[in-house]
Amino acid sequence: MAHPKRKHSNMRTRLRRSHDALKTASFSxxxxxxxxxxxxxxxPYCGYYRGKPAVTIRVKSKKEEK
Ligand SMILES: [Zn+2]
Known part of the structure; x- marks a missing residue:
């Protein structure tokens, strides 16, 4: 089985993990x-996509929740 020849350095681990941070979601x-x-x-608020109505948003009433 392939096996690492040497232990890799702490710096190498840290350099790899420097790209691991999560970014906040972008909004439009x-x-x-x-x-x-x-x-x-x-x-999700008005149901429009690219300036046209795509879905109709149904607001939940108390009767529908039961
Ligand atoms: Zn909208």
């Missing part, structure tokens, strides 16, 4: 309602 604005939304997704 909904062109219809102006809410912050994830890019390339239907707006």
């Amino acid at each position: 604005r909904c062109s219809q309602c102006g809410a912050e939304i994830l890019p390339h997704r239907i707006c």
Whole structure:
């Protein structure tokens, strides 16, 4: 089995992990309602995608929750 010849240095480990940090999600604005939304997704607030209605948003009433 292939096996490492030498222990690699702490610096090498740290250099690799310097790219591991998570970035915050980027947001874009909904062109219809102006809410912050994830890019390339239907707006969860008004249901529009690229300026056109894509889905109808149904607001949950208390009757529907039961
Ligand atoms: Zn919207």
